[in-house]
Amino acid sequence: MTVLLLALLMANGFQLEKCRAVITGASGGLGAEFARQLAPHADTLVLVARRAEALEMVKQELSSFNATILCCVADLATDAGRNEVMTFLETHDVRPNLLINNAGLGDYGSFASSTAEKTRTQIELNITALTMLTHALLPLLCESAGNHALASMATAGVLNVSSLASMLPMPDLAVYAASKSYVTSFSEALAIEMAPKNVIVSCVCPGPTPTNFSQTAKREDGTDTNREGQSLLRIPPSEVVSRALMALQQREACVFPGVGVSIAGRLFRLMPRSVMRWLLKRRHGKE
Template sequence: MHSTENCCLITGASSGLGMEFARQLAPSASVLILVARRLERLEALRCELLRPGLTIHCRQVDLANPGDLDRLIAWLSAMDTPLSFLINNAGLGDDGEFARSEWERVDQMLEVNIRALTKLTLAALPALRKQPSAAILNVSSIAGFLPVPKTAVYAASKAYVTSLSEALRCELRGTGIRVTAVCPGPVPTEFKEVASRRHEKTKSLNPPPFFKTPAQKVVRDALAAVAGDRARVVPGWYISAVLSLAATMPMPFVRWALTRRAKE
């Protein structure tokens, strides 16, 4: 077992990628801390994954609620086993025009995608520093590479996650703490459903099946990137190829294409 995997905290473990992180880490970890609002799902996952030698803690936390987040941080600091692997995975989107956003949804997105991730990372550092080998994995998105009309705040929040991860990686060099950002393209999870605005009939971009990367592959690639101490990873060769092509486009052309998308 890699020492990074001794004690892992996964936010957003009740669904999609978070659940898959738990499944792939369970065979090698000794402690898993599963965090989300839907406790019954975390407990079902706990029953599925429990084996001798593995302790699983389920913590019902609304990461958009500062009080809940502080209680999680206090609980973590009182834990016997110090954290060795923090996976900031919880996140949500909001599809549609910025001008028609509901502030409550925008605020929740900023709280979970940015504030909670940042505060949890800062709070975890003292425990991570105590380990001979530790890691932080931030789940970002390809949406963070470019501005994305009709999911503008989400894309901007993921640009923050990628940027923060890269800067922390530089600052933490030589401390034994590795930092990686995983930037998936579309993954079939509950994400799209949560991001869609029920009261609006916005045409949400539905990528063709070959554009989607299964959660299992995203998580496998992300964990391999952590093990290989890579700064960032874009799972799926097709998405990587499209991104590499997009990176060669001149910015005025990109703006023109994005404006067309915004007006569709």
């Protein structure tokens, strides 16, 4: 009987209706788009980011929906900021059943010429914040899954935003690509661990997407990265988000949104690392 029940639960993915979601990096880009697509379905959305004014703009944009929209201003690259999120949830009596780890940062240019501050911030935001916030919220997610599993087959979920770059050792984006490799690996492992608890863990690995990522990744001197071939992989944020939410609904551990990105992701997984390094070295030499 227990095996049969688990099989039934596994067949049903995350239910968007009446979800209570925490979305990090929600002041713009993919984070704001997650809020837009969830607002028609959600009971509560907690939008987390550093910029209060930008969060309020997203909140106002969603004011026509019935969902309760709350703005939590916090710097997730710090322990204090991460603690502020947990305090905010407790103060507002929000018990989330969905965590979307979207906040992230890149840095265009060589590792040797990077500043220690931005390198540290990338690691804190892309790896530490995602990991520790997930760890802190898992008890609430497990509680939500346990409370609702028998009644309606609803589940809890974690959705991590990684990148196609997680498949590559990328020159001039080395720390970012390495941090996203961590996100992808961590997500796939956690998906296996949490499956028996009916907590779905999915990871989305988009390619180039028109957001403000590139602007924040550029350095003060204007240092950029080689964008050759990116136009073939670029898809709008709306498609990235809809595919990511579909992954939760279908219990997919890792997805690459868009035809070009999906093909590239499979190719990079299969390509011998020596060949990959040779190709990247040639591409890097053209800059």
